[in-house]
Amino acid sequence: MAPGSPADEAEPQTAPWPWRPLAPRPEVAPTPGLYVHVPFCSAICPYCDFAVVRERPGESERFVEAVLAEAASWPIAPEAPPFDTVYFGGGTPSALGFEQLERLVVGLGRRLPIAPGGEWSLEANPEDVRGSETLAAWRDLGFAVLSLGVQSLDDATLRDLGRRHDRVAALAAARLAAATGFDRVSADLIYATGGRPLDSWREELREAAALGLDHLSCYELTYHRGTAFERERRLGRRRMLDEDARAEWFEATHETLASQGFEAYEVSNFATAPRHQARHNSKYWSHQPYLGLGPSAHSFDGAVRWSNVRSPRRWLERLQSRSVTGGRAAGGEDLPPAVAELERLDLEQLLLEAVSLGLRTRAGLDLVSLRERFAVDLLAASGETVRRHREAGLLELVGEPGRPWLRASLRGWLVSESLTLDLVP
Amino acid sequence: MKNVRNFCIIAHIDHGKSTLADRLIQSCGAISDREFRDQVLDSMDIERERGITIKSNTITLPYTAQDGQLYELNLIDTPGHVDFSHEVRRSLMSCEGALLLVDASQGVEAQTVANLYLALEYDLELLPVINKIDLPSADVERAQEEIDSDLGLDPFEAVQVSAKTGQGVDQLLEAIVHKLPSPKGDPAEPTQALIFDAEYDPYRGVIMLCRVLNGELRVGQNIRLMHTERDYEIEELGRIMIERRPEKKLPTGSVGYVIAGVKNISDINVGDTITDQERPAHQPIPGYREAKPVVFSSIYPVTSDDYEDLAKALDKLKLNDAALTFDKDSSTALGFGFRCGFLGLLHLDVVQERLEREYDLSLVLSAPSVQYKVKMADGELRTIDNPSLYPEATKVDHVEEPFIKASVMVPERYLGAVMELCMERRGENTQFRYLSAERVELTCEMPLAEVLYDFYDKLKTVTQGYGSFDYEMTDYRSTDLVKVDILVNGDRVDALSQLVHRDKARPRAMKYCERLAETIPRQQFKIAIQGAIGGQIIARTTINAFRKDVTAKCYGGDITRKRKLLEKQREGKKRMKMVGAIEIPQEAFVSVLRSDK
Ligand SMILES: Nc1nc2c(ncn2[C@@H]2O[C@H](COP(=O)(O)OP(=O)(O)O)[C@@H](O)[C@H]2O)c(=O)[nH]1
């Protein structure tokens, strides 16, 4: 900690903006999450479309102070419930030095109401795991959850993805982390990158499942606009798997992990037990509020969504300039300095989101709570659609009598976007 | 009469017909520049943008020539598109001469030639005019050569002008006076006036544009329309000089308007002859053809909310378009719409375009059909133009379809290609005769239905635009007609059913199936698309189910991007029509149906 540093003394700015973020709303579970986007990476992976930069000397210190200043600038209503999850994502949060992490942890705790039992998560890249001491230090700082950016256990794939670690480093980091005493250790994996047989991916999944981890996130490689991969694809130098193949890889992923005791609780997320489901990320899918700090971070208060300036350096400038306002919302009101866009959602938009996000989860849609929030009875309104998709094995009706839930089957998951549009036309 | 000149301008699109007309109007001092801008420029956008003139903008210009005499120049506007040859003919019948306009930078082009043939049929005196001589790329010599070789006209007669700068326009006016003949006709004969155009005025009712051939028209005269056999009294008549200028009478040879208490444009027929009730002419002016719809298609609004608007728009169009007919129609796939009748395909096109452009509607049109005579097994005779009304095949004794006598005028070098096209279209009795050393007129008898399917496009392609096409309905002949249905996962898409000759059924059905397979997006299940005659499947394609649309992650809570994507897709979905459980985008209908014309 660096007592007396400028951000500590900074008066919380009196904000001119008219809404009161994170005020409790009866219609959503009032337990907000806090996200901090750490934008630094040692190199930029060719498929990545996050807001990331390679760090320039001294930049991470300034970043930490700016995050704290941003946190202090939010006028949190006194009656607002405390944050009960805090997630450091990126970028590469593990690239921050221990002191910087500590300053963030302590500083955020001072500026924002964070519940004592709140769950803190840290994303880390295998190459930053220098030994069991690093891991223990993170744990002792208060991070109960570690999410490792393993991406692959196959050296050729890791090279293709432009990662800075190899299979050996990934295995070592995972094994050590599993033995460090975190509440939960997770690993991210990327599949359908092309150039390898499906069986070798199945084998890799079985290997990952045997590492003693509690949680896995498996993402299909996405070709985002503006990335090197997408450019290569357009130029014909890289081939994206076709739709049928991607569906096959998706199904293989789910089948293999299910056989290894990992339950899919979301389209891309698997846990060995319900308590190991990611609490913070689940908020995104269940329409709970969250506040995002740092460049490109997104926030949601139950009805309003806003997002920060995407470029890390511009975000930093905005906060350092201490200007009182940033961009302008669609309604014309001034926005806080870090905020680039703000959108107030109407019920129809919220419903579309709720259905689309809910269908991504194994639990599915709680039809009773949907009815209470939006005054729509999906079974009545889209009864014929539901019947048709149930017959086709895409949707399942579960739950107890009087408390029905509608969820997508595995095959339904594959086409959950069109299911969403069928359900809320 | 000696000082009257009735003429039109014929030209290839873009060669400057409208500009030259405007310039002539200005040079005759009919109006000031500002009025000119406000009033003269074509009122209808479509005409400008498509380069075709749909309604005539006829005008009388007083011109004092160098000989000191006052002339009355009647510029009769002709629809500039060869597909409208039917209407072009009526305009040409009102003229004694025509300016044949050639762009000095482009030379003689296909349409110039096609129009020339028509003008020659009516014995018009032709005055070649070379336009755009102000352009740096103007090549007057080449244009002269082509006027000689391609049009067979004297190149040294050609007046050189720039419609843009006004250069040469004075000489042109003199040439019009001296080279074009004055009208013939006998003032002592019983009245004979040709209605060559008509438009609807909300205050005055129908305004008829006429050319008086014999006798005269007077205010208060009791007139008779010879073909429709209706009687009226002339309330007002006069010349059109930007505005209507009332007169007491229209003498032999003159051109003007007549208002006679006609309420609806459908009460009269353009091409009809006006005569005097007390002293009627022995015969109407020849060449009359009743404007009877021969092509039928159902028009549906893309969104059913627009149905009322479509109904209103059709009512309005009808005020000015006698030939258009419509009745309520409905389709399971496309909802409520109208079964409309048209003079031909271009008429259909124009109506569709006006509905879309002027009334801001988006529409789907079913495949155009002709009118069939269906003799039932029980002896009953039915007239059917709508596939959905076609009876079960077992109950039909036999069917007759309308035949036309088609006439194509082309330079000789395209003769072979045109003959081949006509054969392919079930043409019979093909004959040809030489109009000159290079020009050939080919005639053949063929089913009208064959003209409805991309015949114009094909003809244009095989003749590189040099073919002019015209036809007249002749008779009904026995045909082997079948109804082809399109099934999507077993459900019939009624809007895609069509009546076709048995020989054409399979290829037509296959084309529909393929088009649909291209435009219906993959859905959650496999879709079979079939073409069928009754229970017999004659064509099929399939669309495989799509497998995956879910995105890998919603990282860091960026839900907005995903929602916006869904919102966009949802918008697209709203424009889909359900057939059974299959969503068919409007584009699929459009792409299938548009490809027909
Ligand atoms: N330079 C030049 N341009 C002309 C002349 N006459 C017409 N144009 C242009 O040629 C184009 C077509 O003219 P327009 O009168 O609309 O042709 P239309 O399709 O035959 O009615 C327009 O852009 C006119 O401005 C001319 O004498 N000289």
Ligand code: SF4
């Ligand atoms: S390490 Fe992660 S955040 Fe950084 S560039 Fe690679 S994929 Fe993007």
